Amino acid sequence: xxxxxxxxxxxxxxxxxxxxxxxxxxxxxxxxxxxxxxxxxxxxxxxxxxxxxxxxxxxxxxxxxxxxxxxxxxxxxxxxxxxxxxxxxxxxxxxxxxxxxxxxxxxxxxxxxxxxxxxxxxxxxxxxxxxxxxxxxxxxxxxxxxxxxxxxxxxxxxxxxxxxxxxxxxxxxxxxxxxxxxxxxxxxxxxxxxxxxxxxxxxxxxxxxxxxxxxxxxxxxxxxxxxxxxxxxxxxxxxxxxxxxxxxxxxxxxxxxxxxxxxxxxxxxxxxxxxxxxxxxxxxxxxxxxxxxxxxxxxxxxxxxxxxxxxxxxxxxxxxxxxxxxxxxxxxxxxxxxxxxxxxxxxxxxxxxxxxxxxxxxxxxxxxxxxxxx
Amino acid sequence: xxxxxxxxxxxxxxxxxxxxxxxxxxxxxxxxxxxxxxxxxxxxxxxxxxxxxxxxxxxxxxxxxxxxxxxxxxxxxxxxxxxxxxxxxxxxxxxxxxxxxxxxxxxxxxxxxxxxxxxxxxxxxxxxxxxxxxxxxxxxxxxxxxxxxxxxxxxxxxxxxxxxxxxxxxxxxxxxxxxxxxxxxxxxxxxxxxxxxxxxxxxxxxxxxxxxxxxxxxxxxxxxxxxxxx
Numbered sequence: 001x002x003x004x005x006x007x008x009x010x011x012x013x014x015x016x017x018x019x020x021x022x023x024x025x026x027x028x029x030x031x032x033x034x035x036x037x038x039x040x041x042x043x044x045x046x047x048x049x050x051x052x053x054x055x056x057x058x059x060x061x062x063x064x065x066x067x068x069x070x071x072x073x074x075x076x077x078x079x080x081x082x083x084x085x086x087x088x089x090x091x092x093x094x095x096x097x098x099x100x101x102x103x104x105x106x107x108x109x110x111x112x113x114x115x116x117x118x119x120x121x122x123x124x125x126x127x128x129x130x131x132x133x134x135x136x137x138x139x140x141x142x143x144x145x146x147x148x149x150x151x152x153x154x155x156x157x158x159x160x161x162x163x164x165x166x167x168x169x170x171x172x173x174x175x176x177x178x179x180x181x182x183x184x185x186x187x188x189x190x191x192x193x194x195x196x197x198x199x200x201x202x203x204x205x206x207x208x209x210x211x212x213x214x215x216x217x218x219x220x221x222x223x224x225x226x227x228x229x230x231x232x233x234x235x236x237x238x239x240x241x242x243x244x245x246x247x248x249x250x251x252x253x254x255x256x257x258x259x260x261x262x263x264x265x266x267x268x269x270x271x272x273x274x275x276x277x278x279x280x281x282x283x284x285x286x287x288x289x290x291x292x293x294x295x296x297x298x299x300x301x302x303x304x305x306x307x308x309x310x311x312x313x314x315x316x317x318x319x320x321x322x323x324x325x326x327x328x329x330x331x332x333x334x335x336x337x338x339x340x341x342x343x344x345x346x347x348x349x350x351x352x353x354x355x356x357x358x359x360x361x362x363x364x365x366x367x368x369x370x371x372x373x374x
Numbered sequence: 375x376x377x378x379x380x381x382x383x384x385x386x387x388x389x390x391x392x393x394x395x396x397x398x399x400x401x402x403x404x405x406x407x408x409x410x411x412x413x414x415x416x417x418x419x420x421x422x423x424x425x426x427x428x429x430x431x432x433x434x435x436x437x438x439x440x441x442x443x444x445x446x447x448x449x450x451x452x453x454x455x456x457x458x459x460x461x462x463x464x465x466x467x468x469x470x471x472x473x474x475x476x477x478x479x480x481x482x483x484x485x486x487x488x489x490x491x492x493x494x495x496x497x498x499x500x501x502x503x504x505x506x507x508x509x510x511x512x513x514x515x516x517x518x519x520x521x522x523x524x525x526x527x528x529x530x531x532x533x534x535x536x537x538x539x540x541x542x543x544x545x546x547x548x549x550x551x552x553x554x555x556x557x558x559x560x561x562x563x564x565x566x567x568x569x570x571x572x573x574x575x576x577x578x579x580x581x582x583x584x585x586x587x588x589x590x591x592x593x594x595x596x597x598x599x600x601x602x603x604x
Contacts, residue, residue: 063499087503102497113514
């Protein structure tokens with residue numbers, strides 16, 4: 001709401017790309033990729049530690065220089081065979097993994113450090129940043145007296161005040177505890193909605209990525225294994241989540257109607273950017289009609305029945321087909337269910353699978369006990 | 375109770391002048407050198423590090439001897455001064471300054487280098503991403519963060535120059551008002567069996583050295599306390 005004037009430029013910006021061609025070959029470490037990152041919305045770079053995420057971001061920022069690499073921002077070469085634009089001349093903001101405030105300066109002077117050196121084309125004001133990130137009570141303090149979450153908020157604000165044309169964030173939540181993580185995630189969401197700055201966001205948390213990103217680049221051992229829209233990447237994130245021993249699916253959805261008297265809302269699941277005819281009822285929250293919602297449905301919250309249950313307290317029952325049955329360690333089975341254009345997981349005991357005589361290809365009903373908005 | 379004669383005072387003033395000038399020159403020359411040594415990944419850094427540290431291990435006579443040769447009419451420094459049309463450096467105050475700069479270099483470079491290394495590269499990277507040029511980064515990040523290192527460097531550089539003897543005797547000789555510093559004056563007193571005079575100056579030097587070292591350790595203590603807070 002503060003930054004409405006920015007949206008005029010959105011169309012022009014969306015035509016622009018960051019072309020990245022990075023080659024690093026060292027005995028223990030390789031990074032070889034060549035891709036075009038859309039300079040709009042949030043592009044998440046997802047991968048395990050050691051996959052080369054941070055090196056990639058540092059190359060984009062000019063903090064690392066590797067010959068044979070080239071970086072092109074829109075029409076401008078930041079690096080190629082002949083040129084190397086030093087970091088301080090690239091119009092970027094960078095948020096490091098651990099909060100990196102200048103320890104000898106107060107919070108206000110940390111912000112001023114960026115303001116003094118920002119280019120002439122200023123579109124973000126100090127008061128906007130201070131309000132968005134609730135920095136007022138911190139301004140007079142020195143970094144040493146702040147909590148990790150507060151420091152990271154200041155670091156994000158400072159990066160914004162550098163008036164970046166591209167914001168680079170290297171796992172800004174990784175060093176924070178859960179409480180501060182959610183607090184900052186909320187700020188990041190507002191930042192995404194209110195400012196029109198393309199963000200490249202590194203993370204190894206599937207949920208963070210599913211919540212924030214519009215595009216996803218998945219890195220493995222220094223190579224891109226997927227670069228698609230976030231919706232098309234949900235399956236990969238579900239797989240990544242399973243490696244973390246969490247069985248859940250991510251879905252995107254859009255508001256259809258609200259039922260004020262029940263404090264419930266009806267949403268349609270989305271597929272390839274379009275609303276499908278698969279609907280779910282969720283607890284009502286304050287959302288805009290066109291706003292994209294991201295959901296997470298845990299496998300333990302999905303059960304299976306052979307007939308469409310009558311007189312059940314469960315509101316969300318979808319006709320599905322069993323796609324796959326896998327055995328988990330714990331005497332449980334993970335059933336992959338196909339609900340048209342969407343997948344669901346159900347976690348069911350061995351005995352239940354046996355008693356219901358479930359098999360791949362069997363049509364059943366999925367009863368969804370809970371779906372969380374993320 | 376102090377009964378210093380004219381020659382003693384003149385030696386003290388000369389010593390302070392020399393140490394002050396040398397400290398100033400060393401801070402100006404030593405800072406970029408220390409910055410480079412702390413941040414460069416060049417293969418040359420160990421070589422330069424070793425050269426800077428040489429005066430720590432060499433007998434001052436060796437350093438003085440080579441400096442004397444270099445300042446002689448056929449040495450590179452001597453040639454340079456001849457070309458510039460100034461009188462030779464050997465046995466002059468100017469020569470003492472040059473010799474002392476070499477001799478006290480490690481005492482100034484090491485503390486600054488250590489302070490910059492302790493700061494790490496992250497604050498510099500942060501400043502770069504916020505649009506600060508290398509020179510800007512030096513003044514806005516390195517200087518304020520390495521301030522205790524600079525203080526230690528200045529105090530040690532000054533004190534070490536005051537305490538110099540061997541190099542001075544080799545390249546400066548013993549000319550009153552020109553090269554006769556306190557340490558040489560004490561030597562003179564002892565040679566002439568003026569023990570009382572030698573005592574007074576020696577005691578002064580002792581107190582000065584103690585106060586200086588106290589200052590350095592206080593400074594370091596404060597600094598390490600700060601480090602704990604961060």
